[in-house]
Amino acid sequence: MNFDRFIATKKLRELAKKAPDLTKDGALDAKRVEEMVVSGCQLRLLFSTERVNQEILHALEELAEESEACKKMAMIQNMEMVNYIEGYASENRAVGHTAMRGFFNEKKLSKKAREAAELEKIEIEKFRNFYKKVEGKYTDVAVVGIGGSYLGTQAVYNALSAYQKCKARLHFISNVDPDNMASALQEVDLKKTLVVVVSKSGGTLEIVSNEEVLRHYFESKGVNPKEHFVCVTGEKSPMDNPNLYAACFYLWDFVGGRYSVSSMVGVVPLGLTLGFDVVLEFLQGMHEMDQHVLETNPRKNIALMSALLDVWNRNFMNCPNLAIIPYAYGMSRFPAHLQQLIMESNGKHITQEGEYVNFGTSQTIFGEPGTDSQHSFFQCLHQGTDVVPIEFIGFRESQHDFDKESMGTSQRTKLNANLFAQAIALATGKKDENKNRDFKGNRQSRILLAKKLTPQILGQILSYYEHKTAFTGAIWHINSFDQEGVQLGKKLSLSILDLYKERAHKKGATPHPAQKEVQVAEAFIKHMENLEAPHIHLDYDVLKKHAQ
Amino acid sequence: MNFDRFIATKKLRELAKKAPDLTKDGALDAKRVEEMVVSGCQLRLLFSTERVNQEILHALEELAEESEACKKMAMIQNMEMVNYIEGYASENRAVGHTAMRGFFNEKKLSKKAREAAELEKIEIEKFRNFYKKVEGKYTDVAVVGIGGSYLGTQAVYNALSAYQKCKARLHFISNVDPDNMASALQEVDLKKTLVVVVSKSGGTLEIVSNEEVLRHYFESKGVNPKEHFVCVTGEKSPMDNPNLYAACFYLWDFVGGRYSVSSMVGVVPLGLTLGFDVVLEFLQGMHEMDQHVLETNPRKNIALMSALLDVWNRNFMNCPNLAIIPYAYGMSRFPAHLQQLIMESNGKHITQEGEYVNFGTSQTIFGEPGTDSQHSFFQCLHQGTDVVPIEFIGFRESQHDFDKESMGTSQRTKLNANLFAQAIALATGKKDENKNRDFKGNRQSRILLAKKLTPQILGQILSYYEHKTAFTGAIWHINSFDQEGVQLGKKLSLSILDLYKERAHKKGATPHPAQKEVQVAEAFIKHMENLEAPHIHLDYDVLKKHAQ
DSSP, X not given: OOGGGSHHHHHHHXXXXXXXXXXXXXXXXXXXXXXXXXXXXXXXXXXTTSSOOHHHHHHHHHHHHHHTHHHHHHHHHTTOEEEOOTTSOOOOEEOOTGGGGGGGGGGGSXXXXXXXXXXXXXXXXXHHHHHHHHTTTOSEEEEEOOTHHHHHHHHHHHHHGGGOOSOOEEEEEOSSOHHXXXXXXXXXXXXXXXEEEEESSSOOHHHHHHHHHHXXXXXXXXXXXXXXXXXXXXXXXXXXXXXTOSEEEEEOTTSOGGGOTTSHHHHHHHHHHHOHHHHHHHHHHHHHHHHHTTOOOXXXXXXXXXXXXXXXXXXXXXXXXXXXXXXXXXXTTHHHHHHHHHHHHHOOSBOTTSOBOSSOOSOEEEOOOTTGGGGTTHHHHHHXXXXXXXXXXXXSSOSSSOOOEETTEEHHHHHHHHHHHHHHHHHHOBOOSSGGGOBOOOOOEEEEEESOOOHHHHHHHHHHHXXXXXXXXHHHTOOTTOOGGGHHHHHHHHHHHHHHHHHHHHTTSOOOOSSHHHHHHXXXXXXXXTOOOOOOOOOHHHHHHHOO | OOGGGSHHHHHHHHHHHTOOOTTSTTSSOHHHHHHSEEEEXXXXXXXXXXXXXXXXXXXXXXXXXXXXXXXXXXXXXXXOEEEOOTTSOOOOEEOOTGGGGGGGGGGGSOHHHHHHHHHHHHHHHHHHHHHHHHTTTOSEEEEEOOTHHHHHHHHHHHHHGGGOOSOOEEEEEOSSOHHHHHHHHHTOOGGGEEEEEEESSSOOHHHHHHHHHHHHHHHHTTOOHHHHEEEEEETTSTTOOTTTOSEEEEEOTTSOGGGOTTSHHHHHXXXXXXXXXXXXXXXXXXXXXXXXXXXXXXXXOHHHHHHHHHHIIIIISOOOEEEEEESOGGGTTHHHHHHHHHHXXXXXXXXTTSOBOSSOOSOEEEOOOTTGXXXXXXXXXXXXXXXXXXXXXXXSXXXXXXXXXXXXXXXXXXXXXXXXXXXXXXXXXXXXXXXXGOBOOOOOEEEEEESOOOHHHHHHHHHHHHHHHHHHHHHHTOOTTOOGGGHHHHHHHHHHHHXXXXXXXXXXXXXXOSSHHHHHHHHHHHHHHTOOOOOOOOOHHHHHHHOO
């Protein structure tokens, strides 16, 4: 059943024509704030600044019902087969990221999920023993991983570094760009560096290539890679080889890259740098939110309500983008992870029934922390020609015990006053005779609040986003767990690498690439080879002569 | 004259109905690559993967002509009054960022620009003397600045750190979030830290507040702020006070924040950390591009051609977004600066003639480095329901002398093969019986190429983007140099701060805020105050008991 054919969809389309205008007198007041709240674990979502009313919320509830979003959530957490496309060859498997933190409360899990949680517990214990053995031994940990094994871990590391219990710093060698590796290596002492190589299949181009180069580099410096490399990979993958690694930690095909932060992909590097306890608190927070989102009433399910509001803005208010703006310095890389999580999960063109969609799927996700972004692209959000819905994230307290007064208020108070001011200003706007100082307003946003960005709260927030992504995909009836769209470019890059090899080999002779795509690539390559070198001709005297 | 009323606009609207389909046999080949190139300084823009043909390019040239974009560029660089809105109170002034690097070739400048360049030369010499005095004295430099004084400087610092000649590290205290300051302070030794406070007006909330807190902090640790603080500010601003700073460097009201990297805003912190010579090379590159973009033939003007292609995609192909994807690890923060530069400049709702626009202005800009982004949001760019045009940036050589072979090709070769593969795959697509593996293609992009990311080339690239932004604004007849849209939120945040003060004062009593907006803020604040604390109840035993 294509999302577009639901009864609720038709109803919502009608309601969109008379969506509430937030700039109208009395449209936004304190009473409305109380009516538009949903809580989940220790998080609270305030959505009075969204363009919804009770009628629209009812219709959205019907949409949740009709699309069977909650049934799908239960299937996901029960590890039933949800990653498939009807009638076409596809991955055909369950997804099990919630089982990775399911061991806090195994009794509540399905049989399959419990089995997966048991497997993960073995890995956690393996890691805990390894952690005890190496604690204090390393000053630096370098992750060789890309996509989910990079962005998620980086987002969590930055967000929790205020609680760091170990002294080790975390680096990422993700990109095949040699400048990435070169600058990471500049900062570390190899003898005190542990490398964590992450690849589920053991075959990702970037990882295999970067690992090979790195091993040679360690050897060339007289440091034995075997003692300094551990891996996180699938059991029996080409990387699962105790002769090559000091330790191998496992993950399984039911844990997708962008959902893998709570598996050993995140646990190993984060545990080694933030500390094992910090990671465990984080996992607990994730598990708590997993339990919360099984609630089937959207008014009491924070992730489902947020998903419905996203669908409302995307498909009925026709907003193709969503900005995620944390008013929290530590969360500066969090939007980049969510960009991956949401766009890779829901940037799809067919439904699970194998039909082309005739509605918009994933928005373009972007964001930078406030207040920084207020001085950057917020001009465009206030007065640009497109309405960009925003999800703000705010906290009552700081992470560091450092919140100083100036001009009569604390830094934290200033930060939060700005957050609230933005949400309200975007909604209400302000008329002005001077058209350049006129604000049309009626631009929707919502605010996710928590007391403090602790490991546990971050876990709740990340799990909230994972589940909101899954709910959105469920409402749209798409498969949020595969990523066939990355294959074409990957294949073509291999053909172009063959062309490069051929050209290097023949030296001057013209190769005859079979594919027309490769012919185009060759034309590109020739341009690159003919680029002019920059030439420096600094005339210091010109400067000097005229200076006072 | 509103952009929408041009003759070329009508023509382009017709042409858009039959825009070339890049997936058609023979649509994209090596010959087309040669026909769709424009060079500027040492940069080259390949746009064969855009949805244009010669007829469309002609119409775009007519649009450039009709909108008098080149005349506007000359006016900008001649420092004529371009920052205004007809009929309304506005900033009413010239812009002079190109003069900040105009001293390389003063003879070519207008009288006003030459005067501005002369002023800047004095500052450069002042800085050079200061630099000589303090060279090697500081291990850390901390910028207190936000928006333009943060994002631009950070983007350049990251991009050029491979050429760093000084040992000093650069930090940013931009956000009013106390966790930003706290984590910066954790990393530095105050006695060896120089603070650069940047505020043109001397009155930005974040800056004044952060500086005040920081001064007290230095004093509390027995380090004299006067000896460790310098400022970059307007002459005679409240900050221009030799009793408070070891040195004051000037900028002028004709240099806008987002265009200020080449003024003392960037020169001081970048000079102190990268080295004076590196910054001078960077400025030279910017100046070279300034000269290039005065060319009036779009086929020979790289920034103008790129602006026209942006307008084509935005207004005629109806794509609201633009992704900027550098295949260069050092440029990881460059998209964040361009997001500010473009969205703050061109995210406007009125023309310079004071009419509301009836067409789309600034796109939403976002981006992360390739190949990382291929493993993140590229799924959505290939198979999502919205077409997102892309500007790729690529280099033939690496910055570091570190490019290792593995599996028969170097890392750099792999990187560039991926870049080219993405552009081609997005354009050509690929039919497949399996709808989930079907690629519709016809998704446009272009590739900006240079030999190597040197200081000079980075200067050319940044100047290219500054001018492309100005050209786009000129074509749309909007004012790319003010930012009235940030005012409303700023004002409201001050009212909310008053509310916070009142609440703290009355302790429990209900204040009666005058504004309805402030009443809403109070409802938000109450929610924040009532948030639950997280509670940790980790059961380690559960884990242990079940472990093998």
